[in-house]
Amino acid sequence: MRDGKGASRAPVLRFTNCRILRGRRLLREDLWVREGRILDPEKLFFEERLVADQQRDCGGCLLAPGFIDVQINGGFGVDFSQATEDVGSGVALVAQRILSHGVTSFCPTLVTSPPEVYHKVLPQIPVKSGGPHGAGVLGVHLEGPFISREKRGAHPEAYLRSFEANAFHDVLATYGSLDNVRIVTLAPELGRSHEVIRALTARGICVSLGHSVADLQVAEEAVQSGATFITHLFNAMLPFHHRDPGIVGLLTSDRLPPGRHIFYGMISDGIHTNPAALRIAHRAHPQGLVLVTDAVPALGLGNGRHTLGQQEVEVDGLTAYVAGTKTLSGSIAPMDVCIRHFLQATGCSVESALEAASLHPAQLLGLEKLKGTLDFGADADFVMLDDSLHVQATYISGELVWQAEEARQ
Amino acid sequence: MGRGSSYKVRANILSTVVTRIPFVSIRHREVGQNTMKLIILDHYSQASEWAAKYIRNRIIQFHPGPDKYFTLGLPTGSTPLGCYKKLIEYYKNGDLSFKYVKTFNMDEYVGLPREHPESYHSFMWNNFFKHIDIHPENTHILDGNAADLQAECDAFEEKIQAAGGIELFVGGIGPDGHIAFNEPGSSLVSRTRVKTLAMDTILANARFFDGDLAKVPTMALTVGVGTVMDAREVMILITGAHKAFALYKAIEEGVNHMWTVSAFQQHPRTVFVCDEDATLELKVKTVKYFKGLMLVHNKLVDPLYSIKEKETEKSQSSKKPYSD
Numbered sequence: 001m002r003d004g005k006g007a008s009r010a011p012v013l014r015f016t017n018c019r020i021l022r023g024r025r026l027l028r029e030d031l032w033v034r035e036g037r038i039l040d041p042e043k044l045f046f047e048e049r050l051v052a053d054q055q056r057d058c059g060g061c062l063l064a065p066g067f068i069d070v071q072i073n074g075g076f077g078v079d080f081s082q083a084t085e086d087v088g089s090g091v092a093l094v095a096q097r098i099l100s101h102g103v104t105s106f107c108p109t110l111v112t113s114p115p116e117v118y119h120k121v122l123p124q125i126p127v128k129s130g131g132p133h134g135a136g137v138l139g140v141h142l143e144g145p146f147i148s149r150e151k152r153g154a155h156p157e158a159y160l161r162s163f164e165a166n167a168f169h170d171v172l173a174t175y176g177s178l179d180n181v182r183i184v185t186l187a188p189e190l191g192r193s194h195e196v197i198r199a200l201t202a203r204g205i206c207v208s209l210g211h212s213v214a215d216l217q218v219a220e221e222a223v224q225s226g227a228t229f230i231t232h233l234f235n236a237m238l239p240f241h242h243r244d245p246g247i248v249g250l251l252t253s254d255r256l257p258p259g260r261h262i263f264y265g266m267i268s269d270g271i272h273t274n275p276a277a278l279r280i281a282h283r284a285h286p287q288g289l290v291l292v293t294d295a296v297p298a299l300g301l302g303n304g305r306h307t308l309g310q311q312e313v314e315v316d317g318l319t320a321y322v323a324g325t326k327t328l329s330g331s332i333a334p335m336d337v338c339i340r341h342f343l344q345a346t347g348c349s350v351e352s353a354l355e356a357a358s359l360h361p362a363q364l365l366g367l368e369k370l371k372g373t374l375d376f377g378a379d380a381d382f383v384m385l386d387d388s389l390h391v392q393a394t395y396i397s398g399e400l401v402w403q404a405e406e407a408r409q
Numbered sequence: 410m411g412r413g414s415s416y417k418v419r420a421n422i423l424s425t426v427v428t429r430i431p432f433v434s435i436r437h438r439e440v441g442q443n444t445m446k447l448i449i450l451d452h453y454s455q456a457s458e459w460a461a462k463y464i465r466n467r468i469i470q471f472h473p474g475p476d477k478y479f480t481l482g483l484p485t486g487s488t489p490l491g492c493y494k495k496l497i498e499y500y501k502n503g504d505l506s507f508k509y510v511k512t513f514n515m516d517e518y519v520g521l522p523r524e525h526p527e528s529y530h531s532f533m534w535n536n537f538f539k540h541i542d543i544h545p546e547n548t549h550i551l552d553g554n555a556a557d558l559q560a561e562c563d564a565f566e567e568k569i570q571a572a573g574g575i576e577l578f579v580g581g582i583g584p585d586g587h588i589a590f591n592e593p594g595s596s597l598v599s600r601t602r603v604k605t606l607a608m609d610t611i612l613a614n615a616r617f618f619d620g621d622l623a624k625v626p627t628m629a630l631t632v633g634v635g636t637v638m639d640a641r642e643v644m645i646l647i648t649g650a651h652k653a654f655a656l657y658k659a660i661e662e663g664v665n666h667m668w669t670v671s672a673f674q675q676h677p678r679t680v681f682v683c684d685e686d687a688t689l690e691l692k693v694k695t696v697k698y699f700k701g702l703m704l705v706h707n708k709l710v711d712p713l714y715s716i717k718e719k720e721t722e723k724s725q726s727s728k729k730p731y732s733d
Binding site for chain 2: 046
């Protein structure tokens, strides 16, 4: 039924026969979209006196906000930390391929690298809206080089740095421009970290604590200075100790600024974190849990041996090993696999599992009005899932950008 | 109504009259015959279903079209919810369409934002409009936030006139016997206007506002008793024991401005649909009388028409609507 006036008016889409995640619950409701945003149908009915122009039957599927991955180092053979002449194509390839995982926005992550790499790569990864070409780039996540030597993990020792000398100026000199940067992971025990944290926060950059040997007090002070995230909880930090919980203790700390809580990333591939540890963290502080893939270039390459830069990697199912060894070589579980595993390991509700991959990362980045939610006015980035949380279709700005083979008729 | 005569005799007379006119549709039979029917079903769900079937048959047999809309007056509250659910079901099954139906709601709170979950706009959207194929321009609900409230009320009356009057006005009843927000003491010839709510009504509504009396609106815009009396037919839904006393006052006592629903005793065509519990304050004689008429009254909902069966209209004339 079309309203006679204004044929040039933007069409209203109505997704029907579905359940949507809204207000922390799964509701039996239709999803209305216009001009790439979620629309309030009651307002449309009573104020504009209009009906939908097109209807889409979702076949009883679940509609969840598009997933947001704030830590992904590459995939499909692409390594974001590699300084090539055309970093843009690599980012675009990954952006396009992760649509099938339900990811509609992400933060390409760079590991510890020499300044030349940052100067060359960062300008080539601008913030970009998503669309049929791929998931949106929210900004770069810089993991290092201002991290602890002891807890560097796989990061190259030669390129670790400190900012003791010139604090924020050292940071700027290392990275070059901060224009496209969204998150910086650093170790708060490094000298003058408070100045750096405050300067970064003042520029709207999210500061995350990770690859660190900080104790709880140092970590709390860092949060008081503005840090809001913990990079892959449990990994690359001091283990929880009952007399000094370390960074892990931030989950239940009572010394955080009032009204604020800490967010923490977790890799829920069933390999990098023991399910019991996943459950302890989730039960201690469910509101702060952010699912990340921390995926490496071997993501999506399929079983077998692959050459990635200087490394030979052996992929077997969801595990990647350094070829010929049993040493883990990073995670390769796609985001939707992480969500399903998280649901099964913690026994949490479907709503919680979906929020950990959408609402929480959006809140971390202060984007929850537009991303990670299906509230009225938000960007129409969403995923169509079946009851077992397998991605059937992905939409960005209300446009279908990926569809599963079976769903294609 | 002749309450002195035996109800059995009356039922027999009616059924005799009925079998002598086999080809006349229900509507033609009613013309010129003023009626007050009391339909009693066992439970709330059956009462809701009966009412919905009645509305469905009325709309379909009206043969609405682009030049001939069926105008329906609608209520809010918990009583009509079951009826709305059934109507939605009929639409979803393809048996009924609201494409050529215009609706006029009875009332709306004053000062409550339209998007407030307890506004009557929200109620109608969530419980009815969003589930069916009615066009928004064919729905009319009073605007409790209009700059000039009385002008809004006058305009509403004009809209009803412009639509050709109301074909069927569906309403409920308050525990104090009010129809819409025509509280005890209201004029029985009143028109759409601003009303201050009675304490009974505010108390009854408190459960929708977290039980906090301070949050309940104290004023509302409402159609008048006279407005509803202008409708060609009125159907009142009354269910639950808490409405029993009001039903008693409406049916067994006289027309009384303290129980405004009683005004419909003077309406040429009224149907009261209720469940067993709502009859608890009526005389056993009254209840037995009307229950005895159910055989006849059920012919109003059986056969149940559907827009799917275009052929039914043609074969109808060859089919006797009432069996011997």
